[in-house]
Amino acid sequence: MLRVGVIMGGVSSEYEVSLKTGREMLKALDPAKYTGIPVHITSRKELLEQAEGLDFALLALHGAYGEDGTVQGTLETLGIPYSGSGVLASSLCMDKGLAKTIIRSRGIATPDWVCWDHIGEFDLEAVARLRYPVMVKPNSGGSSIGMSKVRGPEELRAAVDKAFASADGGAVLIEQYIPGEEITCSILGGELLPVIGIQSLGADWFDYEAKYEQGGAQERIIQLPDALQKQVRTAALTCYRAFKCAVYARVDMLLKDGIPYVLEVNTLPGMTATSLLPQSAAAAGMDFSSLLDEIITGSLRERGELHNAFGGGARLAVDAGVKLQGQVKEAQQADYGNHTHPTHPTHHVPQAQTVEYGGVRL
Numbered sequence: 001m002l003r004v005g006v007i008m009g010g011v012s013s014e015y016e017v018s019l020k021t022g023r024e025m026l027k028a029l030d031p032a033k034y035t036g037i038p039v040h041i042t043s044r045k046e047l048l049e050q051a052e053g054l055d056f057a058l059l060a061l062h063g064a065y066g067e068d069g070t071v072q073g074t075l076e077t078l079g080i081p082y083s084g085s086g087v088l089a090s091s092l093c094m095d096k097g098l099a100k101t102i103i104r105s106r107g108i109a110t111p112d113w114v115c116w117d118h119i120g121e122f123d124l125e126a127v128a129r130l131r132y133p134v135m136v137k138p139n140s141g142g143s144s145i146g147m148s149k150v151r152g153p154e155e156l157r158a159a160v161d162k163a164f165a166s167a168d169g170g171a172v173l174i175e176q177y178i179p180g181e182e183i184t185c186s187i188l189g190g191e192l193l194p195v196i197g198i199q200s201l202g203a204d205w206f207d208y209e210a211k212y213e214q215g216g217a218q219e220r221i222i223q224l225p226d227a228l229q230k231q232v233r234t235a236a237l238t239c240y241r242a243f244k245c246a247v248y249a250r251v252d253m254l255l256k257d258g259i260p261y262v263l264e265v266n267t268l269p270g271m272t273a274t275s276l277l278p279q280s281a282a283a284a285g286m287d288f289s290s291l292l293d294e295i296i297t298g299s300l301r302e303r304g305e306l307h308n309a310f311g312g313g314a315r316l317a318v319d320a321g322v323k324l325q326g327q328v329k330e331a332q333q334a335d336y337g338n339h340t341h342p343t344h345p346t347h348h349v350p351q352a353q354t355v356e357y358g359g360v361r362l
Contacts, residue, residue, distance in 0.1 A: 004029060004296065005039040005054040005080075007047065007071070012063025013138075013145045013166050015042075017270065022060035024272040028288045029058075034296070047074060056296060057082040059268055064170075067268045068094040068140065081303040083295050085245045085267040092243050093265045096139050096173050099243070100264075106242050108235050109261045111176040111254075115139055118171075119164060124153050126174075133177040136160055138167035149177065180256035183222070185236035186269075186280035188248045188291075189298055192233050193280035197222040219276065221283045228258060235260045243267075247298040250277050 006029075008022025009015055022038065029036040039050045039057075044065055051057070057080050065071050069091035075082045085093070093099050097115035104110055114126050127134060136159040137147040146166025148159035156174075163172040186193040199218045224232060236251040239262055250269035254261045269277050273288045281291045 001035050002033065002296075003037060003053060003055045004034045004058050005037045005051065005056070006058045006060055007039045007041065007082075008060040009040045009042055010061045010063065010071075011041075011043060011065045012061075014062035014066075018060055018062045018066065021062070021271050021275075024288075025058055025060055025292060028273065028292055030289050030293055033293065044070075044074070047071065048078070051075070051078055051080055054080055056080070056300070058292070058296065059083050060271065062268060062270075064140065067266075081300055083299045084247050085243075085249065086302075089243045089245045090267050093245070093249075093267045094140050096137075096264055097171065102242055103239055103262050103265075106238050108238055109259055110263070111178050111261055113173055113175040115171050115173050116160070119160065122157065122160060124156065127156060128153065130174065130176045135175045135177050136163050137173055137175070138163050139171035139173045140167065150174075178254050178256055178261055180254040180261070183232065183253050183255060183260075184276050184280075185232060185251045185253065186248070186277040187236060187240050187245070187251065188277075188281065188294065190237075190240075192236055193277070194221045194283040195224060195229075195232060196220065196276055196280055198276075219279065221279070228255070228260075231258075232260045235262055239265050246302045248277065248295055 006022045006025050008018050010018050012018075019040075022040070026036045026038055037054065039047070039054075041047050041050065057075050059066065059071065059082055061067065061071060067090055069087040069089075072082060072085075072087045072090050076087070084090075092102065097113065100110045100113055112130050114123070114130065116122065132153070133149055133151045134156075135147065136150055136156070138145070146163045148155075148162060150156050150159045160172055160174070182198040184196050184198060186196075196219055223229075232253065232255075235253065239251050240249055243265055245265065245267060248269075250266040252263045252266065254263060269275065271278065271292075278288050278291055282288075286294070
């Protein structure tokens with residue numbers, strides 16, 4: 001039986017979201033294969049103290065010391081295999097400004113931006129060149145924490161101060177605002193899962209309440225026109241490969257005038273049963289427990305050099321993994337509409353109402 005430590009909590013502003021993710025993961029782990037062990041940390045030192053005896057670390061962390069490569073490096077030093085992408089991909093994707101530079105270097109569209117390391121770099125003229133409105137957010141955060149939509153220069157300083165206060169000591173990103181339809185593209189085992197369209201209900205951008213409050217947003221599997229689907233798939237997989245992501249990730253985009261604009265790549269996206277990546281997996285015929293199984297077995301394959309540290313247990317788990325590639329490819333050939341919520345039939349991204357977005361979903 002593989003001893004799986006679900007690492008949750010952490011030291012970032014996304015602490016509460018991480019706890020929710022961790023609790024859901026623990027409930028969904030297959031008890032026939034895994035012994036789930038809650039590892040609730042509030043400091044970096046606590047991970048060292050609680051990691052002893054673990055065969056695998058299932059990461060439910062978000063933000064600093066979670067998605068930025070540092071906890072991954074710690075676990076590698078301890079010889080404990082962990083879920084998802086490695087140190088390099090995690091650190092690159094966590095730095096939104098650097099990530100956008102890499103995204104654009106690969107010919108993928110992303111909104112224009114400026115990035116400030118400290119308040120001394122505050123520059124009204126630089127932001128004016130982006131043209132208002134703009135989105136202001138921590139450069140290395142998520143869940144829309146510390147994020148604001150700024151409609152004019154008189155609002156900018158307060159929004160920047162707010163973002164710095166939530167930036168866990170890091171930089172702030174000011175990004176060109178693009179109105180459009182928000183979509184998210186989940187990738188599992190190198191394959192694109194069904195695309196989800198997201199529409200905020202009641203808010204004019206995708207803020208924290210829209211993400212997490214009941215009835216805050218409408219999320220549904222969508223089918224895009226063939227040409228646009230090809231563009232979206234290319235953009236998502238190009239980003240996934242450019243950052244050297246592994247096992248799973250989620251790429252958030254905006255669609256405007258037939259062009260997908262990549263906002264960011266999430267290496268540890270939200271993983272409750274109703275989060276976006278599990279919804280995409282469900283549309284491909286994979287329940288939450290099976291999804292976690294695939295993440296664990298896929299991560300053990302990715303870190304094959306670590307398997308011998310655990311004898312046969314880790315290898316047994318790998319051998320018992322679900323056959324993801326066939327499942328996803330079959331789902332891609334099927335009608336995703338068969339898996340859509342009955343009140344939301346599959347259709348193209350809605351055009352009747354333009355909903356303004358600029359945020360990034362956890």
